[in-house]
Amino acid sequence: MKxxxxxxxxxxxxxxxxxxxxxxxxxxxAESQEAVACCRHFQPESILLDLKMPGESGxxxxxxxxxIVPGAxxxxxxxxxxxxxxxxxxxxxxxxxxxxxxxxxxxxAALSGRARNAGIAVPSLDRVEWEHLQRTxxxxxxxxxxxxxxxxxDRRSLQxxxxxxxxxx
Amino acid sequence: MKxxxxxxxxxxxxxxxxxxxxxxxxxxxAESQEAVACCRHFQPESILLDLKMPGESGxxxxxxxxxIVPGAxxxxxxxxxxxxxxxxxxxxxxxxxxxxxxxxxxxxAALSGRARNAGIAVPSLDRVEWEHLQRTxxxxxxxxxxxxxxxxxDRRSLQxxxxxxxxxx
DNA sequence: CTGGGGTGCGACAATTTGCCACATGTTCAA
DNA sequence: TTGAACATGTGGCAAATTGTCGCACCCCAG
Numbered sequence: 001m002k003x004x005x006x007x008x009x010x011x012x013x014x015x016x017x018x019x020x021x022x023x024x025x026x027x028x029x030a031e032s033q034e035a036v037a038c039c040r041h042f043q044p045e046s047i048l049l050d051l052k053m054p055g056e057s058g059x060x061x062x063x064x065x066x067x068i069v070p071g072a073x074x075x076x077x078x079x080x081x082x083x084x085x086x087x088x089x090x091x092x093x094x095x096x097x098x099x100x101x102x103x104x105x106x107x108x109a110a111l112s113g114r115a116r117n118a119g120i121a122v123p124s125l126d127r128v129e130w131e132h133l134q135r136t137x138x139x140x141x142x143x144x145x146x147x148x149x150x151x152x153x154d155r156r157s158l159q160x161x162x163x164x165x166x167x168x169x
Numbered sequence: 170m171k172x173x174x175x176x177x178x179x180x181x182x183x184x185x186x187x188x189x190x191x192x193x194x195x196x197x198x199a200e201s202q203e204a205v206a207c208c209r210h211f212q213p214e215s216i217l218l219d220l221k222m223p224g225e226s227g228x229x230x231x232x233x234x235x236x237i238v239p240g241a242x243x244x245x246x247x248x249x250x251x252x253x254x255x256x257x258x259x260x261x262x263x264x265x266x267x268x269x270x271x272x273x274x275x276x277x278a279a280l281s282g283r284a285r286n287a288g289i290a291v292p293s294l295d296r297v298e299w300e301h302l303q304r305t306x307x308x309x310x311x312x313x314x315x316x317x318x319x320x321x322x323d324r325r326s327l328q329x330x331x332x333x334x335x336x337x338x
Numbered sequence: 339c340t341g342g343g344g345t346g347c348g349a350c351a352a353t354t355t356g357c358c359a360c361a362t363g364t365t366c367a368a
Numbered sequence: 369t370t371g372a373a374c375a376t377g378t379g380g381c382a383a384a385t386t387g388t389c390g391c392a393c394c395c396c397a398g
Contacts, residue, residue, distance in 0.1 A: 143344075144344075144345070144346095145343075145344055145345080146344090155344095156346095156347090159345085159346070159347085
Protein backbone atom coordinates (compact mmCIF):
# COMPACT_ATOMS: atom_id res chain seq x y z
CA MET A 1 0.00 0.00 0.00
CA LYS A 2 1.29 3.46 -0.82
CA UNK A 3 1.24 5.58 2.29
CA UNK A 4 1.98 9.25 2.70
CA UNK A 5 2.91 10.51 6.15
CA UNK A 6 2.37 14.18 6.76
CA UNK A 7 3.85 15.45 9.98
CA UNK A 8 6.26 18.23 10.79
CA UNK A 9 8.15 16.05 13.21
CA UNK A 10 10.79 14.38 11.08
CA UNK A 11 11.80 11.96 13.81
CA UNK A 12 8.28 10.70 14.07
CA UNK A 13 8.00 10.36 10.29
CA UNK A 14 11.19 8.37 10.15
CA UNK A 15 10.33 6.04 12.98
CA UNK A 16 6.85 5.33 11.81
CA UNK A 17 7.98 5.12 8.21
CA UNK A 18 10.46 2.42 9.08
CA UNK A 19 7.82 0.39 10.85
CA UNK A 20 5.40 0.62 8.00
CA UNK A 21 8.02 -0.27 5.40
CA UNK A 22 8.84 -3.37 7.36
CA UNK A 23 5.26 -4.35 6.95
CA UNK A 24 5.62 -4.12 3.22
CA UNK A 25 4.21 -0.70 2.51
CA UNK A 26 5.62 1.94 0.27
CA UNK A 27 6.02 5.02 2.41
CA UNK A 28 6.70 8.66 1.71
CA UNK A 29 6.93 11.47 4.20
CA ALA A 30 6.32 15.16 3.96
CA GLU A 31 6.02 18.29 6.02
CA SER A 32 2.92 20.38 5.83
CA GLN A 33 4.61 22.69 3.35
CA GLU A 34 5.36 20.07 0.78
CA ALA A 35 2.30 17.99 1.48
CA VAL A 36 0.19 19.05 -1.45
CA ALA A 37 2.96 18.76 -4.01
CA CYS A 38 4.18 15.52 -2.59
CA CYS A 39 0.71 14.09 -2.64
CA ARG A 40 0.28 15.01 -6.26
CA HIS A 41 3.45 13.18 -7.25
CA PHE A 42 3.20 10.21 -4.99
CA GLN A 43 -0.47 9.46 -5.46
CA PRO A 44 -0.82 7.58 -2.17
CA GLU A 45 -3.63 5.23 -1.35
CA SER A 46 -3.59 6.22 2.30
CA ILE A 47 -2.60 9.41 4.04
CA LEU A 48 -1.74 9.91 7.68
CA LEU A 49 -2.19 13.56 8.51
CA ASP A 50 -1.08 15.21 11.69
CA LEU A 51 -3.73 17.57 12.93
CA LYS A 52 -1.55 19.98 14.78
CA MET A 53 1.28 21.42 12.83
CA PRO A 54 3.10 24.71 13.13
CA GLY A 55 2.32 26.05 9.71
CA GLU A 56 -0.91 25.02 8.21
CA SER A 57 -3.33 23.02 10.26
CA GLY A 58 -3.97 19.51 9.11
CA UNK A 59 -7.60 20.43 8.97
CA UNK A 60 -6.89 23.01 6.29
CA UNK A 61 -4.82 20.56 4.31
CA UNK A 62 -7.44 17.89 4.35
CA UNK A 63 -9.78 19.19 1.64
CA UNK A 64 -6.88 19.93 -0.66
CA UNK A 65 -5.50 16.45 -0.34
CA UNK A 66 -8.90 14.91 -0.79
CA UNK A 67 -9.23 16.77 -4.05
CA ILE A 68 -5.89 15.62 -5.38
CA VAL A 69 -6.38 11.96 -4.54
CA PRO A 70 -10.10 11.44 -4.13
CA GLY A 71 -9.75 7.75 -3.60
CA ALA A 72 -7.21 7.97 -0.81
CA UNK A 73 -8.04 7.00 2.72
CA UNK A 74 -7.19 9.86 5.02
CA UNK A 75 -6.55 9.35 8.72
CA UNK A 76 -6.04 12.21 11.11
CA UNK A 77 -3.57 11.95 13.93
CA UNK A 78 -3.39 14.19 16.93
CA UNK A 79 -1.52 14.40 20.18
CA UNK A 80 -4.56 14.69 22.36
CA UNK A 81 -7.99 13.98 21.27
CA UNK A 82 -11.19 15.71 21.85
CA UNK A 83 -14.51 14.61 20.54
CA UNK A 84 -15.06 18.00 18.99
CA UNK A 85 -11.93 17.89 16.90
CA UNK A 86 -12.51 14.28 15.95
CA UNK A 87 -15.95 15.13 14.63
CA UNK A 88 -14.57 18.18 12.92
CA UNK A 89 -11.99 16.05 11.17
CA UNK A 90 -14.47 13.44 10.06
CA UNK A 91 -16.89 16.09 8.88
CA UNK A 92 -14.15 17.69 6.87
CA UNK A 93 -13.53 14.45 5.11
CA UNK A 94 -11.24 12.31 7.21
CA UNK A 95 -11.97 8.62 7.30
CA UNK A 96 -10.61 7.98 10.74
CA UNK A 97 -9.03 9.68 13.68
CA UNK A 98 -6.27 8.52 15.98
CA UNK A 99 -4.66 9.97 19.05
CA UNK A 100 -1.03 9.70 19.99
CA UNK A 101 0.43 7.67 21.33
CA UNK A 102 -0.67 5.26 18.66
CA UNK A 103 1.52 2.31 17.83
CA UNK A 104 2.31 1.12 14.33
CA UNK A 105 -0.32 -1.59 14.60
CA UNK A 106 -3.12 0.81 15.29
CA UNK A 107 -1.95 3.18 12.61
CA UNK A 108 -1.63 0.48 10.01
CA ALA A 109 -5.08 -0.80 10.89
CA ALA A 110 -6.60 2.63 10.59
CA LEU A 111 -4.85 3.29 7.29
CA SER A 112 -6.05 -0.02 5.95
CA GLY A 113 -9.56 0.71 7.04
CA ARG A 114 -9.64 -2.51 8.97
CA ALA A 115 -12.05 -2.63 11.80
CA ARG A 116 -10.12 -2.24 14.97
CA ASN A 117 -10.92 -1.88 18.58
CA ALA A 118 -13.97 -4.05 18.83
CA GLY A 119 -13.85 -3.93 22.58
CA ILE A 120 -13.50 -0.38 23.74
CA ALA A 121 -10.96 -0.75 26.49
CA VAL A 122 -11.84 1.15 29.60
CA PRO A 123 -9.11 3.64 30.20
CA SER A 124 -7.62 3.84 33.65
CA LEU A 125 -8.47 6.80 35.80
CA ASP A 126 -4.95 8.09 35.46
CA ARG A 127 -5.18 7.81 31.72
CA VAL A 128 -8.35 9.83 31.60
CA GLU A 129 -6.88 12.44 33.85
CA TRP A 130 -3.77 12.68 31.73
CA GLU A 131 -5.67 13.07 28.52
CA HIS A 132 -7.97 15.70 29.82
CA LEU A 133 -5.07 17.52 31.27
CA GLN A 134 -3.15 17.49 28.00
CA ARG A 135 -6.17 18.62 26.06
CA THR A 136 -6.83 21.50 28.38
CA UNK A 137 -3.23 22.47 28.44
CA UNK A 138 -3.24 22.65 24.66
CA UNK A 139 -6.40 24.70 24.72
CA UNK A 140 -4.66 27.16 26.98
CA UNK A 141 -1.70 27.47 24.72
CA UNK A 142 0.45 25.62 27.22
CA UNK A 143 -0.24 28.22 29.83
CA UNK A 144 0.20 26.27 33.03
CA UNK A 145 -1.30 28.81 35.37
CA UNK A 146 -4.45 29.20 33.37
CA UNK A 147 -4.80 25.49 32.83
CA UNK A 148 -4.54 24.86 36.54
CA UNK A 149 -7.24 27.41 37.24
CA UNK A 150 -9.55 25.88 34.65
CA UNK A 151 -9.00 22.40 35.97
CA UNK A 152 -9.61 23.53 39.48
CA UNK A 153 -6.33 22.35 40.87
CA ASP A 154 -3.30 24.12 42.17
CA ARG A 155 -0.66 25.25 39.76
CA ARG A 156 1.94 23.44 41.78
CA SER A 157 0.03 20.20 41.51
CA LEU A 158 -0.29 20.58 37.78
CA GLN A 159 3.41 21.15 37.47
CA UNK A 160 4.09 18.02 39.45
CA UNK A 161 1.73 15.97 37.37
CA UNK A 162 3.33 17.22 34.20
CA UNK A 163 6.75 16.52 35.55
CA UNK A 164 5.88 13.03 36.57
CA UNK A 165 4.02 11.46 33.68
CA UNK A 166 5.91 12.68 30.61
CA UNK A 167 8.98 10.50 30.96
CA UNK A 168 7.21 7.12 31.08
CA UNK A 169 4.92 8.51 28.41
CA MET B 170 -39.02 21.49 12.91
CA LYS B 171 -40.32 17.99 13.61
CA UNK B 172 -38.12 16.34 16.19
CA UNK B 173 -38.17 12.79 17.48
CA UNK B 174 -36.55 12.09 20.85
CA UNK B 175 -35.49 8.53 21.45
CA UNK B 176 -34.43 7.81 24.99
CA UNK B 177 -35.55 5.27 27.53
CA UNK B 178 -35.56 7.83 30.27
CA UNK B 179 -39.06 9.27 30.18
CA UNK B 180 -38.21 12.11 32.53
CA UNK B 181 -35.46 13.23 30.26
CA UNK B 182 -37.72 13.01 27.21
CA UNK B 183 -40.36 15.08 28.92
CA UNK B 184 -38.02 17.75 30.15
CA UNK B 185 -36.20 18.15 26.92
CA UNK B 186 -39.42 17.88 24.93
CA UNK B 187 -40.91 20.77 26.81
CA UNK B 188 -37.89 22.94 26.17
CA UNK B 189 -37.91 22.22 22.49
CA UNK B 190 -41.62 22.81 22.12
CA UNK B 191 -41.20 26.20 23.72
CA UNK B 192 -38.82 26.98 20.94
CA UNK B 193 -41.48 26.25 18.41
CA UNK B 194 -40.64 22.70 17.42
CA UNK B 195 -42.99 19.81 17.01
CA UNK B 196 -41.69 17.09 19.29
CA UNK B 197 -42.42 13.42 19.72
CA UNK B 198 -40.77 11.01 22.13
CA ALA B 199 -40.22 7.29 22.05
CA GLU B 200 -38.44 4.49 23.84
CA SER B 201 -36.06 2.28 21.95
CA GLN B 202 -38.81 -0.30 21.51
CA GLU B 203 -41.22 1.94 19.72
CA ALA B 204 -38.60 3.98 17.97
CA VAL B 205 -38.83 2.44 14.54
CA ALA B 206 -42.60 2.44 14.40
CA CYS B 207 -42.83 5.89 15.82
CA CYS B 208 -40.33 7.18 13.33
CA ARG B 209 -42.28 5.73 10.47
CA HIS B 210 -45.47 7.51 11.53
CA PHE B 211 -44.01 10.76 12.67
CA GLN B 212 -41.58 11.29 9.80
CA PRO B 213 -39.30 13.61 11.80
CA GLU B 214 -36.81 15.95 10.25
CA SER B 215 -34.41 15.51 13.14
CA ILE B 216 -33.82 12.67 15.52
CA LEU B 217 -32.07 12.72 18.88
CA LEU B 218 -30.95 9.22 19.68
CA ASP B 219 -29.61 8.08 23.02
CA LEU B 220 -26.62 5.84 22.50
CA LYS B 221 -26.86 3.76 25.59
CA MET B 222 -30.20 2.20 26.25
CA PRO B 223 -31.18 -0.91 28.16
CA GLY B 224 -32.72 -2.73 25.28
CA GLU B 225 -31.30 -2.06 21.91
CA SER B 226 -28.26 0.12 21.55
CA GLY B 227 -28.79 3.38 19.80
CA UNK B 228 -26.07 2.31 17.46
CA UNK B 229 -28.17 -0.60 16.27
CA UNK B 230 -31.19 1.58 15.79
CA UNK B 231 -29.36 4.15 13.76
CA UNK B 232 -29.25 2.37 10.39
CA UNK B 233 -32.90 1.41 10.64
CA UNK B 234 -33.98 4.96 11.33
CA UNK B 235 -31.81 6.30 8.56
CA UNK B 236 -33.53 3.98 6.15
CA ILE B 237 -37.01 5.05 7.18
CA VAL B 238 -36.34 8.76 7.02
CA PRO B 239 -33.31 9.20 4.79
CA GLY B 240 -33.44 12.94 4.94
CA ALA B 241 -33.54 13.20 8.71
CA UNK B 242 -30.70 14.65 10.67
CA UNK B 243 -29.66 12.19 13.33
CA UNK B 244 -27.79 13.28 16.45
CA UNK B 245 -26.42 10.79 18.93
CA UNK B 246 -26.49 11.57 22.61
CA UNK B 247 -24.52 9.79 25.25
CA UNK B 248 -23.91 10.07 28.91
CA UNK B 249 -20.19 10.03 28.64
CA UNK B 250 -18.10 10.62 25.66
CA UNK B 251 -15.30 8.81 24.04
CA UNK B 252 -13.70 9.51 20.73
CA UNK B 253 -14.09 5.89 19.73
CA UNK B 254 -17.83 5.84 20.21
CA UNK B 255 -18.23 9.24 18.60
CA UNK B 256 -16.44 8.03 15.49
CA UNK B 257 -18.39 4.84 15.55
CA UNK B 258 -21.61 6.80 15.64
CA UNK B 259 -20.63 9.09 12.84
CA UNK B 260 -19.40 6.20 10.75
CA UNK B 261 -22.69 4.45 11.27
CA UNK B 262 -24.49 7.41 9.90
CA UNK B 263 -25.01 9.93 12.66
CA UNK B 264 -24.64 13.57 11.74
CA UNK B 265 -23.48 14.78 15.09
CA UNK B 266 -22.66 13.58 18.56
CA UNK B 267 -23.34 15.16 21.91
CA UNK B 268 -22.48 14.24 25.45
CA UNK B 269 -24.65 14.75 28.49
CA UNK B 270 -25.04 16.97 30.19
CA UNK B 271 -26.11 18.94 27.15
CA UNK B 272 -28.53 21.82 27.55
CA UNK B 273 -31.45 22.51 25.28
CA UNK B 274 -29.48 25.14 23.43
CA UNK B 275 -26.74 22.74 22.45
CA UNK B 276 -29.19 20.08 21.50
CA UNK B 277 -31.29 22.38 19.42
CA ALA B 278 -28.20 23.67 17.68
CA ALA B 279 -27.01 20.18 16.91
CA LEU B 280 -30.40 19.10 15.65
CA SER B 281 -30.60 22.15 13.44
CA GLY B 282 -27.16 21.51 12.10
CA ARG B 283 -26.01 24.89 13.21
CA ALA B 284 -22.40 25.21 14.07
CA ARG B 285 -22.22 25.21 17.80
CA ASN B 286 -19.12 24.64 19.73
CA ALA B 287 -17.63 27.90 20.72
CA GLY B 288 -17.94 27.82 24.46
CA ILE B 289 -17.42 24.30 25.59
CA ALA B 290 -16.81 24.81 29.24
CA VAL B 291 -13.68 23.03 30.33
CA PRO B 292 -14.67 20.61 33.02
CA SER B 293 -12.58 20.49 36.15
CA LEU B 294 -10.28 17.56 36.69
CA ASP B 295 -12.49 16.29 39.46
CA ARG B 296 -15.49 16.53 37.23
CA VAL B 297 -13.83 14.46 34.53
CA GLU B 298 -12.72 11.90 37.04
CA TRP B 299 -16.19 11.68 38.50
CA GLU B 300 -17.83 11.21 35.14
CA HIS B 301 -15.48 8.56 33.97
CA LEU B 302 -15.84 6.82 37.26
CA GLN B 303 -19.62 6.84 37.08
CA ARG B 304 -19.65 5.63 33.54
CA THR B 305 -17.29 2.77 34.26
CA UNK B 306 -19.22 1.87 37.34
CA UNK B 307 -22.37 1.67 35.27
CA UNK B 308 -20.60 -0.49 32.72
CA UNK B 309 -19.65 -2.86 35.49
CA UNK B 310 -23.18 -3.11 36.73
CA UNK B 311 -22.24 -1.15 39.84
CA UNK B 312 -19.70 -3.75 40.78
CA UNK B 313 -17.24 -1.76 42.82
CA UNK B 314 -14.48 -4.34 42.91
CA UNK B 315 -14.43 -4.81 39.17
CA UNK B 316 -14.67 -1.12 38.50
CA UNK B 317 -11.70 -0.46 40.73
CA UNK B 318 -9.64 -3.05 38.89
CA UNK B 319 -10.55 -1.61 35.53
CA UNK B 320 -9.74 1.89 36.61
CA UNK B 321 -6.45 0.81 38.04
CA UNK B 322 -7.11 2.08 41.53
CA ASP B 323 -7.65 0.43 44.85
CA ARG B 324 -11.12 -0.73 45.74
CA ARG B 325 -10.86 1.16 49.00
CA SER B 326 -10.03 4.36 47.17
CA LEU B 327 -12.99 3.93 44.88
CA GLN B 328 -15.28 3.41 47.81
CA UNK B 329 -13.98 6.53 49.43
CA UNK B 330 -14.46 8.57 46.28
CA UNK B 331 -17.98 7.30 45.91
CA UNK B 332 -18.73 8.04 49.50
CA UNK B 333 -17.37 11.52 49.25
CA UNK B 334 -18.75 13.06 46.08
CA UNK B 335 -22.37 11.87 46.05
CA UNK B 336 -23.69 14.09 48.82
CA UNK B 337 -22.57 17.46 47.37
CA UNK B 338 -23.75 16.55 43.92
C1' DC C 339 11.05 51.53 36.12
C1' DT C 340 7.00 49.35 37.94
C1' DG C 341 3.13 46.36 38.32
C1' DG C 342 0.87 42.23 36.68
C1' DG C 343 1.45 37.58 34.97
C1' DG C 344 3.86 33.43 34.10
C1' DT C 345 7.33 29.66 35.42
C1' DG C 346 10.17 26.76 38.39
C1' DC C 347 11.16 25.06 42.75
C1' DG C 348 11.67 24.17 47.97
C1' DA C 349 9.24 23.23 52.27
C1' DC C 350 5.56 21.49 55.16
C1' DA C 351 1.15 20.39 56.82
C1' DA C 352 -3.31 18.37 55.40
C1' DT C 353 -5.36 14.88 52.60
C1' DT C 354 -5.77 11.02 49.95
C1' DT C 355 -4.08 6.49 48.42
C1' DG C 356 -2.43 1.96 48.52
C1' DC C 357 -2.51 -2.05 51.11
C1' DC C 358 -3.63 -5.44 54.64
C1' DA C 359 -6.90 -7.44 57.69
C1' DC C 360 -11.34 -9.03 59.28
C1' DA C 361 -16.34 -9.73 59.41
C1' DT C 362 -20.27 -10.43 56.73
C1' DG C 363 -23.14 -11.43 52.57
C1' DT C 364 -24.08 -13.77 47.84
C1' DT C 365 -23.76 -16.97 44.40
C1' DC C 366 -22.83 -21.18 42.29
C1' DA C 367 -21.64 -25.77 41.96
C1' DA C 368 -20.16 -30.07 43.93
C1' DT D 369 -25.93 -28.48 52.57
C1' DT D 370 -21.33 -27.02 52.44
C1' DG D 371 -17.37 -24.86 50.63
C1' DA D 372 -14.95 -21.89 47.37
C1' DA D 373 -14.91 -17.60 45.09
C1' DC D 374 -16.02 -13.04 45.03
C1' DA D 375 -18.27 -8.60 46.66
C1' DT D 376 -18.92 -5.14 50.31
C1' DG D 377 -18.16 -2.23 54.47
C1' DT D 378 -14.71 -0.74 57.78
C1' DG D 379 -10.57 0.22 60.53
C1' DG D 380 -5.76 1.30 60.69
C1' DC D 381 -1.33 3.08 58.95
C1' DA D 382 2.55 4.16 56.22
C1' DA D 383 3.49 6.27 51.83
C1' DA D 384 2.36 9.33 48.18
C1' DT D 385 -0.06 13.39 46.54
C1' DT D 386 -2.02 17.92 47.11
C1' DG D 387 -2.77 22.53 48.71
C1' DT D 388 -0.35 26.54 50.14
C1' DC D 389 3.23 29.86 50.92
C1' DG D 390 7.24 31.97 49.76
C1' DC D 391 11.03 33.39 46.81
C1' DA D 392 13.65 34.19 42.57
C1' DC D 393 13.47 35.32 37.83
C1' DC D 394 11.46 36.61 33.17
C1' DC D 395 8.82 39.28 30.11
C1' DC D 396 6.00 42.96 28.64
C1' DA D 397 2.79 46.78 28.41
C1' DG D 398 2.17 51.28 30.83
